[in-house]
Amino acid sequence: MNLKKSIVLIVVILFIDQISKIYIKTHFQLHEEIEVFSWFRILFVENEGMAWGAKIPGQYGKLFLTLFRLVAIVGIGYWLWDSARKHASGILLGAIALIFAGAMGNIIDSVFYGIIFDSSMQQTATMFAEEPYGTLFHGKVVDMLSFPLFEGYLPSWLPYWGGKHFTFFDPVFNIADTAISFGVGLLIFFNKKAFPTKDKVETQIS
Template sequence: MATKKKSSISTVHKSSADMTPWLGIAFIIILVDQLTKITVNKLFTYGETRPVTDFFNLVLVYNPGAAFSFLGDQGGWQRWFFTAIGVVAIGFMLYMLKRHPGQRLFCWALALILGGAVGNVIDRIAYGHVVDFLDFYWRGWGHFPAFNVADIGISIGAFLFIVDELRRVNKN
């Protein structure tokens, strides 16, 4: 009986240890995301734009909605709606990381998305909106919606999910 108890404890400890690198990646995304947002908030006034290249500006804008300002013009309820979705997604990603810590590409994707989700949830709770500041554009084609480091993590993670799934499908 003591042996069974010991093995289940070591299994839980091993599972937590297996998650450590993935949580570390998520933490790096959160840290870089929050540090860049704090810096831009301190150095820019709302709406201020600073050209960097002929296709890239730094700009301070706020997004009270979701991607591409979806529902951004609503009365404020969307702040808590998107926060709740983010918290549920964070919980699910932690659960999936715990269950599949050895699936490297899958966990890279989850870790990047997790870091991005936490970064944007922090913004929604702290400010009531997400802070965006990276503004890319191409000549007369207009500007891509401004985004942030958290969004980069989410986008790269989503791409890695697709690659992981395609690899999985091609194995069968």
């Protein structure tokens, strides 16, 4: 993996991510779902904030989050360029490329979707709508992948949670989130290969 291949990977992920989001926005109403398998559903939701639907409170919370993401993507981009310049391992470059692509995919939603689409509430959204649902930097991130691997009621003998409805895995996410998760996973599980010691680096270069 080198810088050119990393850029190709980023472009491919961004293309798949945005095509899937645009399709969902223009073909699904908000909260509409299709069951593909018992453990996999296409469920259209919109995320106004961070992961797991968390939000930054206040009038400018959403704007602050979007601006923070823009600053972060610049840092990730520099990390990728600097790692390539230093001939870092292919695993590290691939992981950074995945994280960059995922972050950029969600940034596009946050920055532009508010001025491109109209509301998805009780209707399928129109692209390049005359009356968009938001403003620049105030778009909502589109999520659609749901994997309820187990859904049912917990045993009544369990303290506090007994008898309550439970879903595993509950979060709804998108291609961009998946890319970020894979990138972080590579850094965690292949940490030694991603960040080799100085002696190994010198051996690889020589």
